Amino acid sequence: MIFRTVLGVGQGNSVVNLAKAKEVLYDTRIKAGERVSNIMHLGVAPEKGQTIQALLLYRGMPQKILNLVPGKPLGPLPVVEMAKITKSL
Secondary structure (H helix, E strand, C coil): CCCCEEEECCCCCEECCHHHCCEEEEECCCCCCCCCCCCCCCCCCCCCCCEEEEEEEECCCCHHHHCCCCCCCCCCCCCEEEEEEEEEC
16 A cells, blocks of 8 residues: 555646646645554465565655656655554464
8 A cells, every 4th residue: 555645737637846836636644643444365364374464665756756856867766664563363
């Protein structure tokens, strides 16, 4: 699941360049103090003794946008672990 903001130039067409944006097509970011719950179906039933782990990761900017910055190519931004939960069955 990816939480992000997608900007548009009108008529539902997305745009990467913030200066050209005229609208927010959608914004699925989690605001400060908010909680979001999503159910993920694993496709198999977890068994006793197995461990399930969920992570909330943050990257400041997608690589697609980072590649648009003029000059020497920038490497991928670090991914920051914002939250983590582990459950043993």
